[in-house]
Amino acid sequence: MDERIPELELDNQLCFALYDASRSVVRAYGPLLDELGLTYPQYITMLVLWETEGPLSMGDLGSRLHLDSGTLTPLVKRLVALGVVGRTRDPADERRVLVTLTESGAAMRQSATNIPGSIAGKFGLDSDSACALREDLVRLAGTIEEPST
Amino acid sequence: MDERIPELELDNQLCFALYDASRSVVRAYGPLLDELGLTYPQYITMLVLWETEGPLSMGDLGSRLHLDSGTLTPLVKRLVALGVVGRTRDPADERRVLVTLTESGAAMRQSATNIPGSIAGKFGLDSDSACALREDLVRLAGTIEEPST
DNA sequence: TACGATTATATCGTGCACAATTCTATTGTC
DNA sequence: GACAATAGAATTGTGCACGATATAATCGTA
Numbered sequence: 001m002d003e004r005i006p007e008l009e010l011d012n013q014l015c016f017a018l019y020d021a022s023r024s025v026v027r028a029y030g031p032l033l034d035e036l037g038l039t040y041p042q043y044i045t046m047l048v049l050w051e052t053e054g055p056l057s058m059g060d061l062g063s064r065l066h067l068d069s070g071t072l073t074p075l076v077k078r079l080v081a082l083g084v085v086g087r088t089r090d091p092a093d094e095r096r097v098l099v100t101l102t103e104s105g106a107a108m109r110q111s112a113t114n115i116p117g118s119i120a121g122k123f124g125l126d127s128d129s130a131c132a133l134r135e136d137l138v139r140l141a142g143t144i145e146e147p148s149t
Numbered sequence: 150m151d152e153r154i155p156e157l158e159l160d161n162q163l164c165f166a167l168y169d170a171s172r173s174v175v176r177a178y179g180p181l182l183d184e185l186g187l188t189y190p191q192y193i194t195m196l197v198l199w200e201t202e203g204p205l206s207m208g209d210l211g212s213r214l215h216l217d218s219g220t221l222t223p224l225v226k227r228l229v230a231l232g233v234v235g236r237t238r239d240p241a242d243e244r245r246v247l248v249t250l251t252e253s254g255a256a257m258r259q260s261a262t263n264i265p266g267s268i269a270g271k272f273g274l275d276s277d278s279a280c281a282l283r284e285d286l287v288r289l290a291g292t293i294e295e296p297s298t
Numbered sequence: 299t300a301c302g303a304t305t306a307t308a309t310c311g312t313g314c315a316c317a318a319t320t321c322t323a324t325t326g327t328c
Numbered sequence: 329g330a331c332a333a334t335a336g337a338a339t340t341g342t343g344c345a346c347g348a349t350a351t352a353a354t355c356g357t358a
Contacts, residue, residue, distance in 0.1 A: 007265040008196055008199060008258070008262065008264075010193060013265075013283075014174075014279050014286075015174050015175070015178065015268065018167070018171045019171050019174075019175065019193070020290050021167055021286040021289050022168050022171035025163075025164045025168075027293075029164065040164075044165055044168070047162070047165075050154075050157060051157065065159075066169055117156070122293050123163070123293065124288070125292075130163050131163075133166075133282075134162075134163045134166040136282055137163075137169075140170050140174075140273070140282070141174075143272060144173045144176075144271050145173060
């Protein structure tokens, strides 16, 4: 093209570095999650259920993962089909749908305990750097979320 | 659940911070790209074309963006439908498809020059921090890509 | 110069993301 | 207690991602 416009060059975009790194990391989970029969979004959904006492509503899951019902509804239905969670209407409020781990879903947690270590090995990062990077990313996402005046 | 397993908690996952931040940033581009009629993946494709002298093959575009033909083929066809690029077979090698900017596509570059600045304003980061973060992410993605012995 | 191997793209199928809309249950408020 | 407003999910439609497969052009080489 005519002249260079450095701000528009791909290699100068923080957004592309993020987008590319995110896809790379999700791909890295692929082989490990295949053994569990989960996709990456399904895996993080299971993480939330594993760390929570008792059932969670679709809305609770959605706000934890920042996913809306258009994404979560079919995703959770696939988890039901896998037999790892159950879906029931909340008797106290029939609008709400409660998601609960099945025995099989709870048991899967043990098979997943090796995953974080395997992944950490693929990152060329020591634990402190990984933690610092994670904090930078959380801060960035938090800043962007602002309703922007 | 029974006991805590900190390595499996969502808030300790670098992968989730990345995944969440990436989606947040792409969402932040939404309103700006709407004015151009582009999606985020279409936008980064245009970035590559804008910074390149002459046409690019599908393969060139794919290796630059780390996207395969299953993603790029329909994406580029939508850019053709928008009238911003053209697709032609390479006469020197009929297997290759060359993507070229149309006049309208080249002109769109001017309308895009304000985007990086607008986005930078949404990040709570000074230019140096953003650059450092970008470099960390590029390094991370590069490390993961290794064919892993 | 046939012809098997390789290369470049396209196609197909599954599963996200997310905006927009719809549907039903609940919650004021009069 | 009727009823508008709201809240929680589901549905619909579009556009990625990506693995797997298919197709066609080119290349190597016997």
